[in-house]
Amino acid sequence: MLDTQQNLGFLLLNAFRWFDEGLLAALNRAGWPEIGRPESMVFAHLDATGTRISELARRGGVSRQAAHQVVQGLRRAGLVELVSDPANRSAKLVRPTGRGERSIAFARRRLLELETVLTERLGPDQVTCLRGALEAEWGAVPSA
Amino acid sequence: MLDTQQNLGFLLLNAFRWFDEGLLAALNRAGWPEIGRPESMVFAHLDATGTRISELARRGGVSRQAAHQVVQGLRRAGLVELVSDPANRSAKLVRPTGRGERSIAFARRRLLELETVLTERLGPDQVTCLRGALEAEWGAVPSA
DNA sequence: CCAATGTCAGCATAACTGACATCA
């Protein structure tokens, strides 16, 4: 009853899922079965030089505790390592391991590949157009 | 490390969240606090004449059991009712109640309102453009 | 006999809140 074929919100969700499924399926098939949706969300916000857990939580919009749990899972999987922050002994930095960096590089290639496929199917004009609208400043969510 | 400001997948997710938050917050404030994310997903796929639980599950991409659980919650909240399908006695139809229909009408108005705000902020060209790209046929997710 | 539907039960995952120790 909400016109899911025309409603912009649902259209956006379906488009996101297209990318999300294409990325996660490829990662799983290529040798990183331990990377799921929550892992990818934290992983994406990781900084090459190391990032604090609380910072990852802020970027991902989740609690410090939830981020901590995901990071521990990634550590057990050998994708990240925790090192003490030299600037603050009460903090630790989450850094990708060699295997973690390889998975990130793979994900980046895969995302570009998906965008290329989309460009072949929709044409360059529509994809440029899509990107332009999404990169624009939408501003705060209207509260009224 | 995945360029979350440029990656199309993340851009799509953020855009979806803009609509999702704007819709759910308005519903909660307007007197439907029991409608959350899962409820809205089922609700959106509801048909005015009544829809089977298994059909809602297919449309929403979740299991029959998960859809069943959400529907029971909506029924307890008085937003939908379950009636026997006259065409198949082993099936039931999920239909919105009066209160349910009012909430759906409200949601529809709110979604249009959000799109109007977006059009004011980005201009009609970019929104038309966005809608065009999203309504196009993206095809199956590339498996390779 | 088989397929689809709705339902119940148990399990896994993932997020949250609360609490606490450490350190700037």
Added chain:
DNA sequence: CTGATGTCAGTTGTGCTGACATTG
């Protein structure tokens, strides 16, 4: 002392799989 950080514990919500009765 206050605030930020990381961590542990408990709880809640949500979806899944398995299993079963009913119906076509």
